[in-house]
Amino acid sequence: MPLSITYVARSGTLTGAYTLLGYIGTTTWSWVGNLCEIIFFGTNPSATERLALEGYLAHKWDIVDRLRADHPYIARPPTC
8 A cells, every 4th residue: 555644634523433544433434554653733733834744754754756746845854
């Protein structure tokens, strides 16, 4: 399975029983694949923080070719 950077953002109030990689309710499905890294935030990162995180992970996992052509961190990873 090819590597990719995926994020899940939540807004509003969740009702019912939910899991991150599958849904528990009237329909059940499960994750198929491998996880290399999971990062949790207490708040939603800003657009700038999200771009920096994408750039960092793309360079860390050597999947820079998966970033869009105009991504600000395609040439080099962000600095701290």
